[in-house]
Amino acid sequence: MSGFFLHNLVHFARVLRAAGVQISPHNVIDAQEAIATLGFADRADMKACLRAIFIKQHDQLALFDEAFDIFWRKRGVIEKLIAAMGPQLKKADEQKSSPRIGARRLAEAFQPRTSKSQAQARVEFDARLTTSDIERLQSKDFEQMSADELMLAQKALAHLHLPDDLMRVRRMMPTSRQERIDPRAMVRAMMRTGGHSIELRYRTHRTQPPPIVALCDISGSMNDYTRMFLHFLHALSAQGRVVHGFLFGTRLTNVTRALRARDIDDALARCAQAVPDWNGGTRIGSSIAQFNRQWARRVLGQGAHVILFTDGLERDGVDVLSTEMERLSKLSQRLIWLNPLLRYDHFEPKARGIVAMLPHVDDLRAAHNIVSFVDLIEALSRPLQNGLQRQR
Amino acid sequence: MIQPVPQSIDDTLALLEREHYVADRSLASVLFLALKLERPLLLEGEAGVGKTEIAKVLSSGLGRQLIRLQCYEGLDVASAVYEWNYAQQMMAIRMAEAAGEASRDRLEHDVYSMRYLIKRPLAQALEPHVGGAPILLIDEIDRADAAFEAYLLEVLSDFQITIAEIGTLKAHDKPIVILTSNRTREIHDALKRRCLYHWIDYPLFDRELAIVRAKAPKAGEVLTREIVAFVQALRQEDLFKAPGVAETLDWASALAELDAMALEPDVVHDTLGVLLKYQDDIAKLQGNAVHNMISAAREKLRV
Numbered sequence: 001m002s003g004f005f006l007h008n009l010v011h012f013a014r015v016l017r018a019a020g021v022q023i024s025p026h027n028v029i030d031a032q033e034a035i036a037t038l039g040f041a042d043r044a045d046m047k048a049c050l051r052a053i054f055i056k057q058h059d060q061l062a063l064f065d066e067a068f069d070i071f072w073r074k075r076g077v078i079e080k081l082i083a084a085m086g087p088q089l090k091k092a093d094e095q096k097s098s099p100r101i102g103a104r105r106l107a108e109a110f111q112p113r114t115s116k117s118q119a120q121a122r123v124e125f126d127a128r129l130t131t132s133d134i135e136r137l138q139s140k141d142f143e144q145m146s147a148d149e150l151m152l153a154q155k156a157l158a159h160l161h162l163p164d165d166l167m168r169v170r171r172m173m174p175t176s177r178q179e180r181i182d183p184r185a186m187v188r189a190m191m192r193t194g195g196h197s198i199e200l201r202y203r204t205h206r207t208q209p210p211p212i213v214a215l216c217d218i219s220g221s222m223n224d225y226t227r228m229f230l231h232f233l234h235a236l237s238a239q240g241r242v243v244h245g246f247l248f249g250t251r252l253t254n255v256t257r258a259l260r261a262r263d264i265d266d267a268l269a270r271c272a273q274a275v276p277d278w279n280g281g282t283r284i285g286s287s288i289a290q291f292n293r294q295w296a297r298r299v300l301g302q303g304a305h306v307i308l309f310t311d312g313l314e315r316d317g318v319d320v321l322s323t324e325m326e327r328l329s330k331l332s333q334r335l336i337w338l339n340p341l342l343r344y345d346h347f348e349p350k351a352r353g354i355v356a357m358l359p360h361v362d363d364l365r366a367a368h369n370i371v372s373f374v375d376l377i378e379a380l381s382r383p384l385q386n387g388l389q390r391q392r
Numbered sequence: 393m394i395q396p397v398p399q400s401i402d403d404t405l406a407l408l409e410r411e412h413y414v415a416d417r418s419l420a421s422v423l424f425l426a427l428k429l430e431r432p433l434l435l436e437g438e439a440g441v442g443k444t445e446i447a448k449v450l451s452s453g454l455g456r457q458l459i460r461l462q463c464y465e466g467l468d469v470a471s472a473v474y475e476w477n478y479a480q481q482m483m484a485i486r487m488a489e490a491a492g493e494a495s496r497d498r499l500e501h502d503v504y505s506m507r508y509l510i511k512r513p514l515a516q517a518l519e520p521h522v523g524g525a526p527i528l529l530i531d532e533i534d535r536a537d538a539a540f541e542a543y544l545l546e547v548l549s550d551f552q553i554t555i556a557e558i559g560t561l562k563a564h565d566k567p568i569v570i571l572t573s574n575r576t577r578e579i580h581d582a583l584k585r586r587c588l589y590h591w592i593d594y595p596l597f598d599r600e601l602a603i604v605r606a607k608a609p610k611a612g613e614v615l616t617r618e619i620v621a622f623v624q625a626l627r628q629e630d631l632f633k634a635p636g637v638a639e640t641l642d643w644a645s646a647l648a649e650l651d652a653m654a655l656e657p658d659v660v661h662d663t664l665g666v667l668l669k670y671q672d673d674i675a676k677l678q679g680n681a682v683h684n685m686i687s688a689a690r691e692k693l694r695v
Contacts, residue, residue, distance in 0.1 A: 184470070184478070195488060
């Protein structure tokens with residue numbers, strides 16, 4: 001195998017690694033062997049081969065395809081190799097002109113980095129680490145972050161541990177605790193011993209995390225925070241939680257499907273596409289009314305927890321807002337209001353919209369930095385204390 | 393009376409008509425396709441538009457047995473598919489022991505036999521029936537949880553169920569499957585893929601009139617027309633829950649019982665609870681609203 005191919009292969013692996021794919025040196029050796037076995041007959045074959053070796057997660061496939069096309073086109077290595085190998089020349093695949101998935105991350109991965117940003121990228125973000133740098137970043141307002149810091153914060157959000165709130169559902173599962181007798185399991189056990197002894201078997205209610213329904217304000221004043229909140233929702237959804245997402249400006253848009261896209265950039269792009277009024281004004285009351293009427297009965301059925309993400313600055317009258325908030329509150333198991341305005345130390349709920357909404361929520365929380373999201377997760381994990389905040 | 397499955401869309405329409413179900417052509421077509429292709433039919437729509445009724449009408453129209461599975465949260469295999477008769481199984485084990493039956497294989501074979509199997513709706517639907525394949529109505533599938541939905545995949549695509557202790561039970565004749573959903577939860581795409589889908593909407597004036605005439609014949613002609621016009625107008629209002637066809641029929645029967653010949657504001661006020669089930673909605677119609685709506689409805693009828 002020619003030295004310059006190996007050089008390129010290693011370089012390609014490093015690009016992928018920089019884009020967030022985990023590739024060990026062992027993988028690279030595997031890849032080299034595989035290519036040696038395969039020969040350089042066909043660009044598509046080689047792509048499939050490298051993909052099989054480097055990529056182990058479905059959500060990284062699109063990223064790989066894009067990276068492969070950019071990397072090996074730019075350098076034209078494969079074409080040269082194929083030409084050098086002689087007669088079995090085949091035409092390379094035409095480039096697809098689909099929307100570029102993961103394009104931003106790839107662009108960053110391809111760029112030669114300064115040592116400083118490299119050091120930063122290597123920082124393993126743990127939500128509870130206490131290094132001073134990270135601590136500063138954790139409590140830094142999203143709005144004041146640089147682009148680099150925002151990226152780190154987004155990474156941190158993606159790796160937060162899920163809330164471990166569980167609710168009892170009516171489905172049963174076996175248990176060793178002495179709860180309800182499980183006759184089916186008992187007969188099975190008896191058969192195993194030939195019917196000589198009766199062993200008691202038990203079952204209990206299964207638990208599972210409740211679905212999360214998020215209503216998220218996309219007015220201009222919220223822009224940076226909304227983006228981070230969507231990152232948070234995507235992380236929840238990617239980790240297996242049922243998440244229903246809604247965005248509202250002047251009207252409500254369901255972005256549940258968009259959020260399910262594996263790649264976060266892809267998901268955000270789809271959200272942006274779905275929404276006609278990004279960064280416009282807000283009509284909180286009528287948007288919540290629309291939710292109550294069209295969606296509440298469909299998505300709040302399974303004990304869902306509702307997260308309302310808005311600054312509460314209502315442009316319309318507050319009468320509608322108050323009644324609709326009351327209805328939303330009655331329909332939901334738990335209603336948490338995230339308000340980025342709480343970043344101000346002297347925040348006082350004086351705006352009319354905020355006054356109208358406040359009596360109907362279980363909890364009002366900040367949402368302007370990583371710490372506030374970590375706290376949110378902790379709050380979700382705690383069982384709801386009855387009548388603590390909600391004045392009904 | 394066992395009737396053959398309809399052979400055309402017109403046949404299907406005629407069948408529904410015979411059973412006093414007034415359907416539009418799109419519903420008849422999708423129903424015909426479901427019967428012809430032997431595919432499950434998923435019906436969605438607001439409450440009270442006649443989703444469940446389709447299954448009942450098919451059952452009586454085709455002379456087939458109707459097997460109904462009402463879904464609810466936590467519905468499991470034991471109550472939807474099959475269950476063992478544990479008491480008798482244990483007795484059998486004890487008896488075998490007393491009789492000195494030694495072979496464990498033999499015992500297992502005896503205990504897990506059809507004798508002790510209690511069949512629930514899904515298993516019943518796969519059994520051979522005298523009048524031909526039965527109608528299986530899986531009602532309000534959205535109330536069951538996702539796990540049960542996943543279980544249905546096997547039943548609906550291969551018409552077979554797997555009983556762990558015995559093996560696979562395959563349908564003698566493929567049952568006619570109707571699923572209904574009120575959309576309190578999104579149904580998974582994998583399940584939808586296996587079904588034909590139809591959204592039943594509120595009927596327009598003429599069809600609703602035909603429905604009320606067919607189902608509530610006691611109400612006089614004038615009253616019937618006014619009722620339908622009123623309900624149609626009411627659905628245009630900004631209500632939390634618009635009245636369904638079932639409510640219209642209830643209301644028509646109620647007004648007929650009260651010997652009303654035409655809509656009067658007082659009577660309408662007194663019977664609004666038949667149509668509207670939310671206090672907010674009823675409150676919206678206080679004052680002159682009802683009077684105005686009746687006048688508007690009459691005006692429309694005159695044109």
